[in-house]
Amino acid sequence: MVKVLHIVTRLDFGGAQANTLYTVAHLDRERFDVGLLAGPGGILDEKAAPGTLTYAPALGRAISPVADLRALGSLYGLVRRAAPAVAHTHSSKAGILGRLAAAAARVPVVIHTFHGFGFHPGQSFFKRNLFILLEKFCARFSDALVFVSRDNMATALAAGIGTPEQYRLIRSGVKLSAYPAKISRAGKLAGLGLPPDAFVVTGIGNAKPQKNPGDFLEAAARLLPSRPKAYFVFVGGGEALDGLRADAARRGLERRCLFTGWRADSAEILAASDVFALTSLWEGLPRSLVEAFKTGLPAVCYRADGVADILRDGVNGYSVEKNDLDGFCSALAKVMDDAALRTSLAAGAAATDLAEFDIDHMVRQQEQLYLELLARKG
Secondary structure (H helix, E strand, O other), rough: OOOEEEEEEOOOOOHHHHHHHHHHHHOOOOOOOEEEEEEEEHHHHHHHHOOOEOOOOOOOOOOOHHHHHHHHHHHHHHHHHHHOOEEEEEOOHHHHHHHHHHHOOOEEEEEEOOOOOOOOOOOOOOHHHHHHHHHHHOOOOOOOOOOHHHHHHHHHHHHHHOOOHEEOOOOOOOOHOOOOOOOHHHHHHHHHOOOOOOOEEEEEOOOHHOOOOOHHHHHHHHHOOOOOOOOEEEEEOOOHHHHHHHHHHOOOOOOOEEEEEEOOOOHHHHHHOOEEEOOOOOOOOOOHHHHHHOOOOOOOEOOOOOOOOOEEEEEEEEEEEEHHHHHHHHHHHHHHHHHHHHHHHHHHOOOOOOOHHHHHHHHHHHHHHHHHHHHOOH
16 A cells, blocks of 8 residues: 655645645545645635545745744654655645655655746746745655646746656646536526626636736726627636726626636536636646636637647637737637637537546546656665
């Protein structure tokens, strides 16, 4: 029996957390004994498989030298007591502190998955380069560095993080069998307060700077006045949610540009939609785009990191450079206004090969990686 310990900063909404929870629950119990360490207070704590979750005191998202040193000490103690054969870290903070703790505790195999990066172009020179330096240092204690997109892999290589021999591509998994959701479209629209003939543009994500929901609202403000049947729906909560709702109300758009908060029926909302829109500025690979394509929705996106791995311009959607709001609105208007084009793109979306994104395939790939690295260590 191989003991595996997953470490994540906190179990909030997000692809890294959802994938980690699924992996912990679905690793082969005949071969793997699985545990999970996370900072306290996560929205998804109750979703952890029974008996797997242990809290790591002081581990949280905010940067705090004192709290982070305490978190490192608690992680070291917890990892040493757990004595896993494999430590697998996720998210930036847990990736750094968790790998340092695992190395100090002499864990035989240490793996980190990049679900995106803690550094990005919007940061100051000092902060960005500090994060890169930390990642380069922690890569020395990593037996494998897992990426969810080829773009992220290229970014890490260019930054000098680890070596190609450490790199593995394992996609961020989605329960593909759940898409497209089977719904009554009229009923779902009515539940959102929308008329049965509504044309719906949907985005999904955390309402935080990374997902850039402000551009989603700005696109709505530009495109809705000349399209009376159109509605924009952003599914997701987060730190900016109240401000976005207030801004939509200030613009007189509160009935036509909805910010729903977190919902459990995002698959059903996608099934009731006509176009998917993504304004993220940095990503690993957005699981919501995979979900949209599996639903058969054409997509218009900023060309953020892993988006280019599956979006083909003119085939299943359109992408434009990040922060090019004019180009984004132009592409979105083109898709909204041309029914024949939309039909063609929808067919391209439904035909997109997404097999490598199946979440059970992701789990099997991780199992194989654990066994491969353990065999290499003897």
